[in-house]
Each structure stands twice: as structure tokens, then as C-alpha cells.
Amino acid sequence: MTQSIKDQKEVTREVNEKLIIDAAEQIFALYGFKGATTDRISKQASLPKANVHYYFKTKSNLYREVLHRILDDWMEAAEDFDTHPDPKSALTNYVISKMKFSRNRPYASKVWANEVLHGAKIAGEFFQNELQGWVQDRTKIVNDWIQQGKIKAVDPETLFFMIWATTQHYADFSKQLEILNDGKAFTDEQYQQKTQQVVRLVLNAVGIE
Amino acid sequence: MTQSIKDQKEVTREVNEKLIIDAAEQIFALYGFKGATTDRISKQASLPKANVHYYFKTKSNLYREVLHRILDDWMEAAEDFDTHPDPKSALTNYVISKMKFSRNRPYASKVWANEVLHGAKIAGEFFQNELQGWVQDRTKIVNDWIQQGKIKAVDPETLFFMIWATTQHYADFSKQLEILNDGKAFTDEQYQQKTQQVVRLVLNAVGIE
DNA sequence: GTCTATACGTTGATAGAC
DNA sequence: GTCTATCAACGTATAGAC
DSSP: OOOHHHHHHHHHHHHHHHHHHHHHHHHHHHHHHHHHHHHHHHTTTSHHHHHHHHHHHHHHHHHHHHHHHHHHHHHTTTHHTOOOSSSHHHHHHHHHHHHHHHHOOOHHHHHHHHHHHTOOOOTTTHHHHHHHHHHHHHHHHHHHHHTTSOOOOOOOHHHHHHHHHHHHHHHHHHHHHHTTTTOOOOOHHHHHHHHHHHHHHHHHTTOOO | OOOHHHHHHHHHHHHHHHHHHHHHHHHHHHHHHOOOOOHHHHTTTTOOOHHHHHHHHHHHHHHHHHHHHHHHHHHHEEEEEEETOOOOHHHHHHHHHHHHHHHOOOOHHHHHHHHHHTTOOHHHHHHHHHHHHHHHHHHHHHHHHHHSSOOOOHHHHHHEEEEEHHHHHHHHHHHHHHHHHTTOOHHHHHHHHHHHHHHHHHHHHHOOO
């Protein structure tokens, strides 16, 4: 008997928690941690403020959850690098994947940038190991390519940092791009073209083509 | 008679205003606009909180002044691009200049990133024209290089965006670099080497060398 | 599980003595 | 021009009715 009721409640909980996390991601991105108020988040989620505290207890907890989800999604993009053996495909697909993330999840990118900018006080606790491991593994791959003469001799860490910086900039500094684009946000077609240009610059940088 | 007194007061004012702006740049960088309190800024400047309001009236005013100074300094770095006629020197010196700025003025870079990240609500009012003009002029120069066959055909805007993104990332995401560097900040020597790597990647990207 | 009303702490800003 | 004391506004969090 209680099973179906419990299920119903759990569904409600899951739905509302997702509503709140989605809303929080956007509000944290737009206003920063301190600037974001639980009141604004609740309004964005179309729920009473008290419910936000009911589900997540504190604003800091909610923020931590938002960061966790972003890191998971960020890691997923790495697959597009790993599943292609040759440098041209791997780099091309990775850059495209990162550019798509900036396009589809601009708030996520901004929340992350904001967090690292201010010292990664919260995220630092849990993303340290993942980041180091990720870079170590891919550094090996890039160094192999260099030894096999497939790409020019470049510092792998600097290369990845450049790819992250450039692709994430399209989300984090979108306002600056908008200003340069006569105040208008990029159309899908414009964004596609910019993506191709970034791919070309990255391939050039390692001497492919 | 009052001349010398007035001079003295003006000197005091200038000294204190600079103290406060320096402190504010750091506190805004570390905590964001909302997270930065006038109390913390005043303590950082070793002055009573009331003096901050005496000199700048409001926190928003002070923030605006901080942004103005940053934009001025940012524009100055462009000289290292303009004073060299050939692409290799111009790009090399510009990248080095931008990397130096990230090293010497990390707080300035972070305040700017934070401002643009959250929609450039304040800076947008005054940096729109300067940015558009800056990019238009340099786009011409890059296109000339392309037509003269001095560099590969790349989109100038994407190129500049990549240079800004990468060089500013060394300030804005310094925490992430620190984590990858076993928790230690870069030494001057390490930073020099990274700078050389970035220069190489940028030159490769446009097909020089 | 939902929501209104409220307590409590923090912060921007100022009044007024020096 | 400097600084202490103070206030009003706001925001987090919760108590308690439904």
C-alpha cells in the first residue's frame, strides 16, 4: 500500500529537486554565489522559498549539488577525445564537443568559471583527483603522437589549457562576443562557423593539415 | 595661503583613493561584487569603513572606478601588438605582454572576467565602443598579412579571441593550474616556459615558422 | 509534503562628535 | 578630513499551521 505513495513522493522529490537545481544553475551563473538569493532561485523554479530549504537545507548545499552535476557533465565531454585513435579526429571531435557544451550549457560553464575564479573553495575539495588523473592520462596520449611524428612537439598541458580556455570562453565571455556582433547573440550558423575556425586553429597549432 | 593646505589634502585624497582602489580590486576579485563587503575592503586598505564611503560614496561607484582602471590597463597592452609591423614580432610580443599582465595583475583580470561573466552590466556601458574599434582596426592588419601571404588564412576575430582566452586563463583559472602543479603556484621560471609554449602554439596556429 | 509568517544575522550607508 | 556609533534593508533559515 504505502509503496505506491512512497513512489509518488519520491517522484515529486526528484522532479522538484531537478527543477531547483536547474533554476539554481542559472541564478548562480547570472549573479554569483552571494548575489544569488534563495528567493530568486525559488521564483525561477516556480516554488516557494521554503521548499528550496526543505529539499537542500542550505544554500551552500544546493550550490555544491550544482557544482557536482557540472563536473560530471564536463567529464563526459572527454569521451569524444578518447574514442578516436588518431590525433586529427580526437582533437577535432573534442573541440566540437566542448564548443557544443558551451552553446548548450552556458550557465553550467559560467558557474564553474565563477567557482574557480574565486579560488575553487568548494569544488576544490572534490575535483582535484579527477582533474589530475584526466590530464595525466591524456598527456601520455599526446606525447605518443609526438614521438610517432604525428603532430608537432608541443607541451600537452599547454595545449589542453588552450582548448579549455578558448572553448569555455565562448560561454563565459559570450557578452563580449555579443558586443562585437553588434549586440546580437550568435545564430546557430554563426556558431557553427566559429566552431570550425577554432578547430582549424587548434589543428594548425599542432601542425596537422 | 590655502594653496599649500589644499595641495596637502589633495595628496591625501589621491593616496587614500589609490589605497582603496587597490584593496577593492583584490577583494572584488576574491569574493565577487556582492561577496565583497565595504568592511573587508576598508580593512584591506587599513582605513575605517566610513572613509571608503566618504571617498566613493557607494560600493557601486568604487566598483565602477576599479573597472575603469582595468580597462585602461588592458588597452595599454595593445601597444605591444601595434608597434611591430611583421606578424611574428607583433603576435609574439602581444602574447608575452598579455601573459605578463596575467602574472602581474591577476586580480584585475579576475575582476574583469567576473564582470563579463555576469553580463557586463556595469562595464558594458563604457567599453562597447572601445572594444569594437580595437578589434576592427586589428582585423584589418591581420587580413593584410593574410593577403600578403605572410600568415595562413584564419578568422582574425577567432584568433584574437583565442589569444585573450588563453592568456587570461592563466590568471582567471590559476587555481586549476595550481592543482595540476601539485598544489603549488608557478615559479617565475615555470611561467616563462608556459609563456613560450603559448607563443609557439599561437604562431603555429597562423602558420609561422 | 507545502507554504506563510517571522526571527536573526549581516551589510551598506550615514549622522554627528572630533 | 577622520572615525565611532547606529540604523534600515535585506537575506537565510526555520517554526508551525495546513
